[in-house]
Amino acid sequence: MILKTKHNQSHGYREVVVDLLQRSWQQFLGIFQGIFLVDILEGQRTIMYASSESVLRSVLAGYNGTIFAYGQTGSGKTFTITGGAERYSDRGVIPRTLSHIFEQLQKDSSKIYTTRISYLEIYNECGYDLLDPRHEASSLEDLPKVTILEDPDQNIHLKNLSLHQATTEEEALNLLFLGDTNRMIAETPMNQASTRSHCIFTIHLSSKEPGSATVRHAKLHLVDLAGSERVAKTGVGGQLLTEAKYINLSLHYLEQVIIALSEKHRSHIPYRNSMMTSVLRDSLGGNCMTTMIATLSLEKRNIDESISTCRFAQRVALIKNEAVLNEEIDPRLVIIRLQKEIQELKDELAIVTGERRTEALTEAELIQLEKLTASFLEDQDPESRLEVGADMRKIHHCFHHLKKLLNDKKILGKSTVSSEIKDPDCQEPLKEEEYKKLHDLLKQRDNEINILVNMLKKEKKKAQDALHISSMNRSEFRHSQSPPFPPGNPEGPRMFLSSAPMQAQDFSICGYRSSLLHKKTGMREEMSLGRQEAFEIFKRDHADSVTIDDNKQILKQRFSEAKALGESINEARSKI
Ligand SMILES: Nc1ncnc2c1ncn2[C@@H]1O[C@H](COP(=O)(O)OP(=O)(O)OP(=O)(O)O)[C@@H](O)[C@H]1O
Numbered sequence: 001m002i003l004k005t006k007h008n009q010s011h012g013y014r015e016v017v018v019d020l021l022q023r024s025w026q027q028f029l030g031i032f033q034g035i036f037l038v039d040i041l042e043g044q045r046t047i048m049y050a051s052s053e054s055v056l057r058s059v060l061a062g063y064n065g066t067i068f069a070y071g072q073t074g075s076g077k078t079f080t081i082t083g084g085a086e087r088y089s090d091r092g093v094i095p096r097t098l099s100h101i102f103e104q105l106q107k108d109s110s111k112i113y114t115t116r117i118s119y120l121e122i123y124n125e126c127g128y129d130l131l132d133p134r135h136e137a138s139s140l141e142d143l144p145k146v147t148i149l150e151d152p153d154q155n156i157h158l159k160n161l162s163l164h165q166a167t168t169e170e171e172a173l174n175l176l177f178l179g180d181t182n183r184m185i186a187e188t189p190m191n192q193a194s195t196r197s198h199c200i201f202t203i204h205l206s207s208k209e210p211g212s213a214t215v216r217h218a219k220l221h222l223v224d225l226a227g228s229e230r231v232a233k234t235g236v237g238g239q240l241l242t243e244a245k246y247i248n249l250s251l252h253y254l255e256q257v258i259i260a261l262s263e264k265h266r267s268h269i270p271y272r273n274s275m276m277t278s279v280l281r282d283s284l285g286g287n288c289m290t291t292m293i294a295t296l297s298l299e300k301r302n303i304d305e306s307i308s309t310c311r312f313a314q315r316v317a318l319i320k321n322e323a324v325l326n327e328e329i330d331p332r333l334v335i336i337r338l339q340k341e342i343q344e345l346k347d348e349l350a351i352v353t354g355e356r357r358t359e360a361l362t363e364a365e366l367i368q369l370e371k372l373t374a375s376f377l378e379d380q381d382p383e384s385r386l387e388v389g390a391d392m393r394k395i396h397h398c399f400h401h402l403k404k405l406l407n408d409k410k411i412l413g414k415s416t417v418s419s420e421i422k423d424p425d426c427q428e429p430l431k432e433e434e435y436k437k438l439h440d441l442l443k444q445r446d447n448e449i450n451i452l453v454n455m456l457k458k459e460k461k462k463a464q465d466a467l468h469i470s471s472m473n474r475s476e477f478r479h480s481q482s483p484p485f486p487p488g489n490p491e492g493p494r495m496f497l498s499s500a501p502m503q504a505q506d507f508s509i510c511g512y513r514s515s516l517l518h519k520k521t522g523m524r525e526e527m528s529l530g531r532q533e534a535f536e537i538f539k540r541d542h543a544d545s546v547t548i549d550d551n552k553q554i555l556k557q558r559f560s561e562a563k564a565l566g567e568s569i570n571e572a573r574s575k576i
Pocket residue numbers: 005006040071072073074075076077078079080084191193194195196225226227228295
């Protein structure tokens with residue numbers, strides 16, 4: 001519990017307060033056990049540290065929490081809870097709490113958090129939604145009233161109170177500012193801007209671990225109660241008097257609830273007497289970690305109110321709440337998890353039984369698979385899976401679709417690259433240059449082919465000449481044979497003509513073979529130019545090409561020798 005004073009006396013201030021209270025109320029010192037006295041000079045940060053730290057820790061862990069400010073009018077409740085507008089350092093418990101919560105949520109990546117805000121005002125015993133967008137345009141009577149509904153477990157639900165999701169501190173602060181502008185504020189003899197209502201700013205925090213169906217819901221109520229005032233002392237009338245009556249009455253009911261809670265063995269707690277005690281039922285005597293900030297105005301004339309506040313604080317300090325972890329299993333998540341499990345089991349069963357499906361997938365199924373593939377590709381989670389079941393048709397379609405996406409991306413990438421380097425001014429010259437290059441290459445190849453064709457022609461002519469000569473020689477040689485060689489005696493001519501005629505015969509066989517080869521390869525004239533060229537290259541690069549050339553030379557030499565011999569034989573014959 002925190003006792004905050006607004007009095008602006010810094011020198012020996014704490015001592016003055018304690019001394020004052022000691023003299024006025026001897027037993028009072030006992031009350032201050034566990035109560036912090038906060039000096040105005042120590043500022044809002046100390047208040048925040050002393051009041052909120054442990055509550056915030058519990059809220060983040062999944063427990064409900066409440067921080068409420070109580071004190072007479074003008075003692076600094078609003079300043080403590082919301083803060084002063086002049087300096088940043090004056091910001092109160094709500095903005096500091098929001099800052100702390102969002103900082104912690106950002107640090108903790110192990111859970112998924114959802115933060116929602118509501119802002120309730122209880123004015124003259126009626127509830128209003130301070131975040132209702134119609135607040136500014138309509139009068140209070142036209143606005144829907146927030147009403148209390150109680151379920152069989154005596155849990156309180158508030159009808160017509162909106163919940164606004166806030167994903168960042170900034171969004172949450174904007175909601176706070178919006179609500180603050182809608183609050184009922186009036187000038188009273190005790191306070192230039194007295195809040196004439198009780199305000200409850202609630203942060204609803206839900207957290208769950210990824211993949212888990214267990215959700216924790218925690219509520220943090222930050223309550224700025226309206227201040228009590230002695231009507232006889234302030235002498236207010238009219239609207240202010242009506243408001244003061246409502247405020248004092250609801251604070252009286254609050255006190256009754258606190259008294260009942262602080263007394264052991266009290267079976268009935270009169271929560272239902274006022275809207276405020278109904279709404280704060282859990283915070284006051286139930287499942288909640290509650291901190292009360294008592295604010296005092298320490299002018300001498302306010303001593304009675306200060307003592308009354310301290311007495312109230314003493315009673316509050318006696319109450320023991322039992323906070324429990326608000327965990328529940330989200331039925332929607334359970335259903336989703338069970339459905340997934342059923343599907344997985346079905347798939348497993350299909351694999352085990354070897355069930356084969358051959359009918360074509362429907363259009364809707366194909367679209368669904370493509371959607372699944374797209375969301376799988378978009379999912380940043382490295383452990384995400386593309387679940388299509390044990391159906392080969394579906395698996396194949398997914399692969400097919402993935403391939404298509406990849407190819408589309410490649411084509412797109414290429415076109416992007418080409419469009420990136422495309423320069424409309426230099427594109428034409430580039431093409432012409434390419435064309436010229438290709439044209440030159442073509443010309444060069446034509447020349448080479450012509451040269452090769454000519455070479456081939458020459459070679460062919462030579463071979464034909466050689467064939468012609470050898471056939472002539474053979475006929476001449478045959479004429480000179482008498483009697484002809486008996487068949488099956490290939491040795492015969494060699495014995496008779498020694499080696500030279502044999503060489504001529506070999507050559508003729510060689511020519512015959514080459515003509516056969518020509519026939520076999522389909523005649524070289526009929527070969528395409530490309531094939532001829534390839535054949536020439538093959539011959540040139542062949543491992544035996546040198547030996548073949550040498551043999552050709554030897555053959556030529558022998559041919560001329562054979563020719564000379566033939567001539568001399570003819571000469572000799574004519575002589576004979
Ligand atoms: N610690 C403080 N430092 C500086 N100014 C303060 C402090 N506490 C309160 N004040 C100033 O005192 C005035 C009254 O404070 P505030 O409105 O917070 O009181 P309250 O208890 O909320 O009153 P009410 O119940 O009438 O709404 C305001 O002008 C506020 O700025």
